[in-house]
Amino acid sequence: MTQAVAVDHDVPSKGLKGGSLGLVAVIVIGVASTAPGYSLAASIGLVSGEAGVKAPFIMLFAFVPMGCIAAAFYYLNKADPDCGTNFTWGVRSFGPKAGWIAGWGCIVADLVIMPNLAGVSGQYLMLLFHEQWAANIWLTTIIGIAFIVAMTWICWRGIELSARSQVALLGTEMVVLIAFAVIAISKAFAGTTRTVDVEGVATTYRSVKPSLSWLSPSGLTSSQMIAGLVLAVFIYWGWDTCVSVNEEAKDSSKTPGRAAVLSTVILLAIYLVCAFGSVSLLGPKFVTDNAGDAIYALGKVALPTVMVKLLVIAVLTSAAASCQTTILPATRTMLSMGSHGAAPEKLARIDRARLTPDFSTFLFGGISIVWYVLLVVVSHNTSTDAYSASIAAVGMAIAVYYGLTGISCIVYFRRYLFKSVKNFVLIGVLPGFGGAVLLFVFVKTVWDARSAAYGNGTIFGVGTVLVIGTFLLVVGVPLMLWCAAKYPRFFSFRPDPAELVKDPDGDDTLAAPLGTYRKDVA
């Protein structure tokens, strides 16, 4: 395993490097933590609903702000590689209140996506056995809950797949996805049609010849682009932290840097070819009409039965991996908040045998199940598609907390911004641009999503996306105020004074412990 943080221990480090990861393994972990199979399955139908054949452009476009924010992660991680990431960095740049909300944003984003992970897993698991079962909402919900329980348990046990099994799993996933994309694109070039019975009406879907113009934004309105973006940012979620952490592995000289670049290229390539294949095979409308299980529906048209099963397995395994990258960051943020005295200390409790934050993990798992059931009940009993709405809502939460991270990078390192051109670009321009884009996306989505026309139905006359996206974020405010009353010490922290921030290119980049600077302490 790569070592994210240098720990003081008197082990002769040379003799212990046997376990460090090679180039392939680092790439694999970078790509696997983004869960391309699951991300595609969950988002392609929604993205094509917004952007039609321009889905490939949206997939590419969404990477821009996320890629920019990775620079912020990289630099802030140098100052404080705290497992609370956004939370800790927010406190250091803006103060305890903004930091608390940034941490909350991270937890909320992770929470909002859980029903989707569970739902996709439940549905795809059923598709593996019997197609009709996948339509049974109760069956998939029960499986989905079982899935959350299993993943929570895995995170509590601290079980992690070995690098080798990850290589095997991801390898299968990649091969199947590429085969799917290549066959779909070639079938689209040859021309293919399919007539399907949609609610009693025979609907014919026709393939569309792929065109490079799908990579350009021409013909898209800015609203469509923003709506697409908020749906697509989540496909790159997880990539950035992994990149910055792998980069941190000081002892391995060039591997992490090259791995970061390569994993990015692989990820972009896979999303692009799959987006091309998906929207071209039977046209974007087919993808949108089958948004719930788009990859499966497309796979059935494009691939032989055995490959379809493999495709389903690929989505399933990557959903499981994604669950790990969802529960882990959330519980780490909770642990960090509890540990720094920003929230109940219990959140930081560590199981002595497993060495994992047990209380946070179970709490997060429990709340996820409640939230999942709530969404299923609401989606099932009203015209509201809360389920699809939650992908857009998670995009909003990501936009907020990543946006804040981008801005806090500039604020935190303000003294070093103009020290060199490299600093100006990497600490200033990239995080600033990424942050500004994401915060703009958030504001614009709030504005657009207030009406029913945004889609996915309404709750109390307000667009569902807005309700889910902002409700949970807003709940954070009273919670924060409650914590402020209960934990005055944490809320007396001051942002790190600019003149005491260390040069990120220096030998010693680590900031003083959180809480060193306080209002009542000179």
Next chain:
Amino acid sequence: MSGPIVVGIGGNGSGFEAAREAARLAAALRVPLVLVFGYESTSMGPRGGPLEERVSAIGDEAVDQIRVELLATHSSLAIEVEMVPQRPAEALIAVADAKGASIIAVGHGGQGPLRAALLGNVTYEMVHRSQVPVLVVPDDDDDEVAAT
């Protein structure tokens, strides 16, 4: 035999009984005893700050407790401590390799064979991977680490 005896210690006091047995052996053979606490930290996402601190604090508590106990019984025994940020099994193998250990001692872990094989288990992994003899000692259920 000249290499040290390496013992795996868990944060909850597992491996204490193995350490006692290993200490008796090490004292008789006049070789050093190495207490190893390995803690897996996932490669996904940052884990510094409080996570790292709390986990290593748990390791320190466990290792200190058994070290004090062993020194009280075997006053002349040389005890080394290794805190390794790797999976416990990797940590044991690596330390044993680096130190040219003669024996690796581990607790039993208390899992059945199927569970151990499926979920991974230090004992199970040691038995299959170690290049040197492995001493498996059933844990004492009464062993507990008192928080300091």
